[in-house]
Every structure is written in structure tokens, then in C-alpha cells.
Amino acid sequence: MASLSARFYNLTEGVRIAIDALRANRVRAGLTILGVAVGVFAVVTISAAVHGINQSVARDFESAGPTTFFVSRFPIFFEACDDSGETCRWLRNPSLTMSELDAIRRLPTVEQAGARMDWSAAAKFRDKQLKSVGLEAYTGNWGSLSAPDIQPGGRAFTEVEARSGARVVDISTITAERLFGETDPIGRTMQLNGVPFVVIGVYKDNSSFLSGGTRPKAVVPILTLNRSLNIRLWDMGLAVKPRLGVTTAEAVDDVTAAMRAMRRLRPGDDANWAILTQDKLMSTYNQIFGTMFIVMIALSAVGLLVGGVGVVAIMMISVTERTREIGVRKALGATRATILFQFLVEAVTLTGVGAFVGLLGGWGLAFVVRAATPIQASVPPLAILAAVGASVITGVVFGMVPAARAARLDPVEALRFE
Numbered sequence: 136m137a138s139l140s141a142r143f144y145n146l147t148e149g150v151r152i153a154i155d156a157l158r159a160n161r162v163r164a165g166l167t168i169l170g171v172a173v174g175v176f177a178v179v180t181i182s183a184a185v186h187g188i189n190q191s192v193a194r195d196f197e198s199a200g201p202t203t204f205f206v207s208r209f210p211i212f213f214e215a216c217d218d219s220g221e222t223c224r225w226l227r228n229p230s231l232t233m234s235e236l237d238a239i240r241r242l243p244t245v246e247q248a249g250a251r252m253d254w255s256a257a258a259k260f261r262d263k264q265l266k267s268v269g270l271e272a273y274t275g276n277w278g279s280l281s282a283p284d285i286q287p288g289g290r291a292f293t294e295v296e297a298r299s300g301a302r303v304v305d306i307s308t309i310t311a312e313r314l315f316g317e318t319d320p321i322g323r324t325m326q327l328n329g330v331p332f333v334v335i336g337v338y339k340d341n342s343s344f345l346s347g348g349t350r351p352k353a354v355v356p357i358l359t360l361n362r363s364l365n366i367r368l369w370d371m372g373l374a375v376k377p378r379l380g381v382t383t384a385e386a387v388d389d390v391t392a393a394m395r396a397m398r399r400l401r402p403g404d405d406a407n408w409a410i411l412t413q414d415k416l417m418s419t420y421n422q423i424f425g426t427m428f429i430v431m432i433a434l435s436a437v438g439l440l441v442g443g444v445g446v447v448a449i450m451m452i453s454v455t456e457r458t459r460e461i462g463v464r465k466a467l468g469a470t471r472a473t474i475l476f477q478f479l480v481e482a483v484t485l486t487g488v489g490a491f492v493g494l495l496g497g498w499g500l501a502f503v504v505r506a507a508t509p510i511q512a513s514v515p516p517l518a519i520l521a522a523v524g525a526s527v528i529t530g531v532v533f534g535m536v537p538a539a540r541a542a543r544l545d546p547v548e549a550l551r552f553e
Contacts, residue, residue: 154484168442170440170441170445171442171443171493171526172492173493175492175497178525179498187505204387204410205411206239238397245389248373251274251371251374252360252366253370255270258327260325263315269351270353276294283305283338285336286337289334300359302330302331302363303332304325305336306337306351307340322334383412387410391406446482446534474538474544477538479530479535483531485530486530490523
């Protein structure tokens with residue numbers, strides 16, 4: 136019990152002395168705290184952002200269905216281009232067509248398949264105008280593939296409207312607020328690039344990292360995009376949902392065989408389209424963000440290194456200034472372990488204050504990102520543990536040299552020190 140109380144006393148005494156050192160050496164201590172705070176702030180902020188992005192991406196993939204895959208004109212990664220003609224082969228890939236979509240829909244392993252293409256247009260209603268609205272164009276099964284949250288009183292366009300290229304539009308709540316204000320948009324006529332469209336529905340846009348944030352959006356039939364707005368469907372993509380009981384791999388094999396037959400490719404010819412499964416998309420996403428995360432963590436370690444150098448400097452000065460005090464304590468029976476422990480507690484206290492400041496800053500920025508963007512940034516508990524652990528390790532590692540120097544001082548020589 137006595138040993139435990141002695142350790143507690145040494146701990147509180149070390150913290151008190153460290154706080155006194157902070158007050159006495161504000162500039163040096165401030166630089167040390169700043170270095171550690173920057174490193175911890177970077178760790179917490181990056182972790183919060185990545186955590187929020189991961190949740191957003193997972194939600195997007197979940198909304199598409201776990202087995203849904205995508206047929207695209209272009210692959211995820213593009214080749215480097217030069218003038219040889221052997222590179223940038225993806226540029227020569229032909230566009231996907233409606234006849235290919237119809238053929239995929241007829242496959243026995245496919246439950247549904249739909250097309251999508253993204254564009255932008257200027258929107259106008261009476262005297263209000265939006266210079267750029269994200270325009271999404273779908274086939275008639277948009278409602279079943281993407282499950283839009285249509286508000287009461289509105290509806291998604293039908294298969295008949297989609298196939299006839301009707302000039303109907305569903306707009307997001309943000310578009311409705313900015314363009315129509317208090318006016319009920321249902322049944323009103325608005326213009327997209329000067330072409331009149333009838334608003335048939337308003338949907339809640341669940342903004343996310345992948346969907347492009349809080350930009351105003353509108354959805355029209357894909358053939359309407361082509362016929363009424365004169366947009367060539369050069370970058371149309373397909374979403375394919377396998378039948379219940381059919382694996383993604385089986386459906387991918389059938390789609391691949393059908394595409395090769397329709398495009399008359401020989402067995403040795405490369406596919407001139409890309410199939411993107413959710414596993415492949417998630418793997419690519421993890422590679423990109425994993426690399427970014429590692430780079431950012433490495434950069435944040437520079438802040439901890441700066442803080443660590445500051446710990447060495449301020450603690451060495453503290454040892455020098457308190458040499459006689461150390462001599463008195465050793466003369467009164469303090470062991471090397473006691474002196475070492477006290478100075479390590481001082482070093483960890485310095486870095487702990489920096490970690491606290493960095494955590495507060497990281498939490499604050501995560502709150503701002505969450506409020507101002509679609510990224511639901513939140514600080515995971517593991518990031519807090521990592522930040523606190525990093526600060527403690529920094530204090531121990533960089534405080535060890537001055538602490539060991541203080542512990543090795545000869546009490547007689549220390550008492551003679553002037």
C-alpha cells in the first residue's frame with residue numbers, strides 16, 4: 136500500500152512540476168505542445184473523414200444491392216497515353232447501346248438491368264435560374280434499381296414515359312428549394328437548357344461522398360436526354376441485378392458471353408468494355424484511400440517528431456535547471472527509478488496536453504465537416520486511443536534521454552552544481 140501511495144505521489148508531483156514548467160517556459164512548452172497537437176489533430180481529422188467516407192460508400196453500395204454489378208464503357212483505371220496507338224485503347228471502346236441493354240435483360244440469370252448517364256444542364260423556372268444542375272438520366276426502371284425517396288404527391292416516371300422520351304423530370308429537394316421556393320413544383324413546367332419539362336416528382340437526395348454532395352440534381356428518362364436535349368449517349372453505363380439464387384459471378388459470365396457475341400469478338404480478342412463488381416469497386420476504393428491514409432498519417436508523424444524534439448529540448452533544460460534539486464532528492468533517498476519516473480511523467484504530461492488540444496481541434500473540424508458536407512465525419516474510438524497512445528509514446532521515447540540523464544546524476548556532484 137505504501138509503495139502504491141508513493142507511486143501516486145510521484146505521479147501527481149511529476150504532473151504538478153510539468154505544469155509549473157509550462158508556466159515558466161511558455162514559448163518552449165508552447166512549441167512542444169503545438170507540434171504534438173498538430174500530429175494528433177491530423178490523425179483525428181483524417182480518421183474522422185475516412186470513417187465518414189467509408190460509411191457513405193458502404194451505404195451507396197448497399198442501396199444498389201449486394202449482387203448488383205455495372206457494365207461500363209471504360210475501366211476504373213485508365214492507361215497512360217502516348218502517340219504509339221497501343222495505349223489508350225479504352226478510348227476506342229464503342230459506346231454501350233440500348234440493344235445491348237435489351238439483350239442483357241433477356242438473359243435467364245438477370246432479374247433487372249437499367250442504363251444511366253450523367254450530364255449537367257442549366258435549370259430555370261420563371262425568373263429563377265440555376266446555372267448548373269446535376270442531370271441524371273435513367274431507363275424506366277429507375278425506381279426499382281435506385282429506390283428513390285419520392286415525396287408524397289409525386290412519382291417516378293414510368294416505363295412508357297421512358298421509352299417514349301417524355302419530357303418529364305423528377306427534381307431533388309435542393310433543386311425544389313432553390314428553384315421553386317415556396318411554390319409546389321408538382322405539375323409545374325421548368326426548363327432544362329431551354330427545353331420545357333413537367334415536374335412530376337420531388338425526391339429526397341441522400342447526398343453522399345460518391346454522389347457528389349449537396350449539388351442540385353434532376354432525373355429524366357435517358358431517351359429524353361438523347362432526343363430532347365441532343366446529348367449523345369456516349370458514356371452510358373448499365374447496372375445489372377442477378378436473379379435471386381444466381382451468384383454475381385454466374386451473371387457476369389452470362390453478360391460477358393452475350394456482349395462478346397453481340398460485338399463479334401474472337402476468343403483471343405480483349406473485351407472492349409469493363410465489368411465492375413462491387414468487390415472490385417470496394418477493393419479499388421480501399422487501395423486509393425488506404426494509400427492516402429498512410430501518406431497522411433506519415434505526414435502527421437512529422438508533427439509528433441517536432442513535438443518530440445521539443446520534449447527533448449525542454450526536458451534537458453529542466454534537468455539542468457533542477458540539478459541541485461535532484462541532488463537533494465537523491466541525498467534524501469530517492470532512487471534512480473524514482474527520478475526517472477518523475478521526469479518521464481513530466482514529458483508525458485507535456486505531450487498529453489498537446490494530445491488534448493489536438494483532439495479538441497480534430498473533434499471541432501469533424502463537426503464542421505459533418506454539418507457542411509455530405510461526409511458524416513465522426514471520430515472513432517480507435518482514433519482517440521491511437522492519438523493518446525501516440526502522444527504517450529512520444530513523451531516516453533523522447534523524454535527517456537533527459538530522464539535517464541537526471542537519474543544518473545551523482546548526488547554529490549549535483550549538490551555542488553551552481
